Amino acid sequence: MTARYSIACLGAGRMGRGIAVAFAYAGHAVTMIDVKERPAEAFAALEAEALGEIRKTLASLARFGLLAEHDADTVIARVSVTPAQGMPAALAGAGIVFEGVPEVVDLKREVLAAASRCVGPDVVIASTTSTILVDDLSGAVENPNRFLNVHWLNPAYLIPLVEISPGAATDPDVTARVKALLEGIGKVPVVCAATPGFIVPRIQALAMNEAARMVEEGVASAEDIDKAIRYGFGFRYAVLGLLEFIDWGGGDILYYASRYLEGALHSDRYRAPEVISNNMRDGRIGMRTGAGFLDYSGLDVDAYRENRLAEMVDLLRHFGLARPPVLDRE
Known part of the structure; x- marks a missing residue:
């Protein structure tokens, strides 16, 4: 993985927004992909809500002294929101994909399967699930050797710890690459076995x-x-x-x-x-x-x-x- 490359988040909810702030703050371009088909006006409302929340988060970080207020525009300019029909194009240039949809196995498997068909065979795909075992999801991913769980703790942009849980098929090099990426944005990753509840x-x-x-x-x-x-x-x-x-x-x-x-x-x-x-x-x-x-x-x-x-x-x-x-x- 290069020092900076595009991050894709499947879902524009709380987890996707937190991950977007963490990576954009560290200089990465981030695309949050809406995984639900919806009318244009409904998507526009979601986009405005997501970017508005990120802007408020950055304003808070500025008040806390973590960035200058005038730098917030630079950071948020790295974040975009894409409608569901734009998923293939948005994922084409992604360096890593984080899935952050609700904790429903069938929904996650559906979204992961669709995403894995849109990226190259070596692009890392990670679920941010807090409850579901990695191998209950890995079967939906093409080339499951590049899939693992990466559990962020809320608020993802502040809490240093990130728990990495590789599956039975996960290539150890993928685990090492994800760990290095997280360390590069100031996180403290730990690796744990595929077990309910992580650490x-x-x-x-x-x-x-x-x-x-x-x-x-x-x-x-x-x-x-x-x-x-x-x-x-x-x-x-x-x-x-x-x-x-x-x-x-x-x-x-x-x-x-x-x-x-x-x-x-x-x-x-x-x-x-x-x-x-x-x-x-x-x-x-x-x-x-x-x-x-x-x-x-x-x-x-x-x-x-x-x-x-x-x-x-x-x-x-x-x-x-x-x-x-x-x-x-x-």
């Missing part, structure tokens, strides 16, 4: 359900639960990854805490997975033993901890919670 949705579903359950059980108010998440849970995991945090405190702490919660709350949803027990058996407790989920051998652990703590202090300053000490002076 983030699978973890956050557990956390969100547990937060809702605590409201249901009267554990705390919704306001206090969200405050706990923002200033405790989220605060730490903005600096430390979940597995890194297990290693930071020690896998044995999680093991014993899980056993207690499983018994006290009478629910196996707190049961630790077998890998936690295996790590304890093998002495892979975390940083204090030199290995856990991550390998700390040869690492200056004190310097590593210092750097992570410094990042937390930066977050304290961001939240306006960094305060000077109280000093008693005579």
